[in-house]
Amino acid sequence: MKKHFKDILKFNEWANYRVLKTLEEHVPEDQELLKLYSHILSAQIIWLNRIKDLPTSPFPVWEVYKINELSSMTEESSDNWNNYIYEHKFETFEEMIFYTNSEGKKFESTIREIVSHVVNHSSYHRGQIAMKLREKGIEPPVTDFIQYARSK
Numbered sequence: 001m002k003k004h005f006k007d008i009l010k011f012n013e014w015a016n017y018r019v020l021k022t023l024e025e026h027v028p029e030d031q032e033l034l035k036l037y038s039h040i041l042s043a044q045i046i047w048l049n050r051i052k053d054l055p056t057s058p059f060p061v062w063e064v065y066k067i068n069e070l071s072s073m074t075e076e077s078s079d080n081w082n083n084y085i086y087e088h089k090f091e092t093f094e095e096m097i098f099y100t101n102s103e104g105k106k107f108e109s110t111i112r113e114i115v116s117h118v119v120n121h122s123s124y125h126r127g128q129i130a131m132k133l134r135e136k137g138i139e140p141p142v143t144d145f146i147q148y149a150r151s152k
Helices: 002-026 031-051 067-087 111-135 145-151
Strands: 096-100 106-110
Touching: 002 031, 002 067, 002 111, 002 145, 031 067, 031 096, 031 111, 106 111
Parallel strands: none
Antiparallel strands: 096 106
């Protein structure tokens, strides 16, 4: 199970960097695209902070960051998630996490559910970014998992 989570988080990192590179090269000032990519990274940071029982308030879920901020956030988020998974001492990822969402509602989810959600959530919004890039006449990067798996 641990290998699976290492793989999907490495995929998520790979896909995020591909999107970041495209944004840097083609539309570094587009607020709509920056908002979606900012949301991906904010959510990744918030979810890891929930797992670690750290404050989530410094990272508003829909804050729009500048492209240079997104670059460092991408690196930091990837490093933090990878370090967490590599250092995680259990194999099942079934530990229950108790947290409060951004609306103040209390929930509980397993680490397995959270990691799966983070990767799927990121993929969903990368798809939105791809659609908006196409609308602007820009070819989006391929971010499919199978493409990642083939490139390893």
